Amino acid sequence: MTSLFVQEIRLSKRHEEIVSQRLMLLQQMENKFGDQNTEKASQLQAAKTAFKRNLSLLKDIEAAEKSLETRIYPTPQPEVVSLETRYWASVEEYIPKWEQFLLGRAPYPLGVENQNEAENAIQNEAQ
Template identity: 80%
Template sequence: MTSLFTQEIRLSKRHEKIVSQRLMLLQQMESKLGNQNTEKPSQQQAETAFKRNLSLLKDIEAAEKSLQSKMQSHLPPEVVSLETCYWASVEEYIPKWEQFLLGQAPYPISVENQKEAENTVLNGTR
């Protein structure tokens, strides 16, 4: 009888251990399921936001192209000529300014031109 009683106690302890492990596993599963459920909406929201941003970016680019083409077509020839000359001048001076800004060359405009430019700005005349 004692051996049956001992065996019953051993089996009861083992049963408690199994039940506690089961409870722990169930809690872990619920936790993981909860995490997955919270991750899915946030991931879906991120994907939706990404698609929306791409759509907005395409719309902005299309609007920009449309505005540029409208501006180009309505500009007087004198303005187009001035714009072309301006960009040619900028491209001409880029290497000089680049070297100056990198500290590899002196100031790209001579001192006389610099003082003349300062006087023009200060006096508002040329």
């Protein structure tokens, strides 16, 4: 009977040791989990800060680019803008006529006299 009692005490102590180890391991796991959460939050905060910094840098670069562009290509005079506008309007007006000529579907777009002059000029250059 004494041996059963001694064995019971030994098993009880072993049980306490196992429960103690279990509690210690659970505490370590909680600490590690808490550290991971803290690290993840820190990384998230660092990513947000980096994003804001990068956005700010991008805006600064765009502003500098615009400033340099203004210096390199200053705004043209109103007369120049007017000439450009009229030029492109003229080009757009004549595109259909020239397109048909270049595709071989229509005669020279500026009249027969000009066509003969153009052919003569080409022939003179060839000689």
